[in-house]
Amino acid sequence: MPVLSDVKVRTLKPKEKPFKQADFDGLFVLVNPNVSKLWRFKYRWMGKEKLLSFGKYPDLSLKQARDKRDQARKLLAEGKDPSFERKKEKATKDAKHRETFGRLAGALLEKKRLEGKSASTLAKTEWLHGLLCADLGSYPISQITARDVLVPLRKMEARGRNESALRVRSAAGQIFRYAIAQGLVDNDPTFGLKDALTRTPVKHRSALIDPEKVGGLLRAIAGFDGQPTTRIALQLLSMTALRPGELRMAEWSEIDLEKAIWTVPAHRAQNASPSYGTLAR
Incomplete structure (x- = not known):
């Protein structure tokens, strides 16, 4: 079976009408009167003959055209239409380009x-x-x-x-x-x-560790005369040491009043594992 070579493709001369010069396994070069040489792949899909364009020679060499032909034949062997797969790939690339x-x-x-x-x-x-x-x-x-x-x-x-x-x-x-x-x-x-940015040395905030000062804070919270919900929230946080966001999103189903235990589910806890707080009686 005659096949193409680089020399043969390069020396193909145009005629008055377009003509095809076959390689093998469905690959051929279409030579147009305007001297352009275009790679095409002919195949059958669902009983119908179809054509797939690969590009222009010499932008696409004979070897590159054969590689594309082999990729298309592999898709056919997998039960896929090369033309449809190309359109799908193009649509995906276009979508990626549009998504800013x-x-x-x-x-x-x-x-x-x-x-x-x-x-x-x-x-x-x-x-x-x-x-x-x-x-x-x-x-x-x-x-x-x-x-x-x-x-x-x-x-x-x-x-x-x-x-x-x-x-x-x-x-x-x-x-x-x-x-x-x-x-x-x-x-x-x-x-x-991760390691490209400059990290400022951590400055730890002071905490109340003196029992008398802690007691003073709790008494100040108890004497808060603003919104009752704010006072209760502060008291709950002082009892459980949970995060404000976990308190804000709390549901009654999480709290066992008999055992005085509040269980924060993993999907809402920042550390992705359940948190537990004991409610002082």
Whole structure:
């Protein structure tokens, strides 16, 4: 069976009408009167003859055209239509290009809103997203690199806001992980920035450890004359040492009044494992 060679393809001369020069296994080159040489693959799918375009010679060499032909034949062997698979791949790439960082940030914020996050949490998230979107908002999220994310972070460090830069990096990571779940990106580029930012030495806040001062705080809470719910919430926090968000979202089903135990479910506890607080009688 005659097959093509690089020399033969290169020396093919155009004619008055387009003509085909076959290679093998369905691959051929279409030579047009305007001298263009186009790679085509002919195959049958569901009893019908179909054509798949690979590209133009010499932009696509004979070897590259054969590789594409072999990939298409592999899809056929798997029971897939190469033409449909190409359209699906193109649609996926187009969707990834349309999904910008800013749009994904907005979608994640809406997700948090639907999950019932507090107004303060939503406001903080929106603020962090705004700092990122000022530089990255219009970028297709699939094309953003660690170097791109570093731009807004370095701006914050230059203003001495090292802790804020760390929070912004964390917020960016959440957006990328959300995009991974949507099938829009394969990895989180912020992971590579873990050691790139300057960390401010931790300053531990003073705590009440003197029994007399603790007692004074509890008496001050008991004497609070504002909203009763605020006073009760402060008293509960002093008894259980749980987080304010865990208290705010508490449900009666979590509290066993007979045993004086409040169990915070794992899905709401920050450390992703159940928290327990004992209610003093």
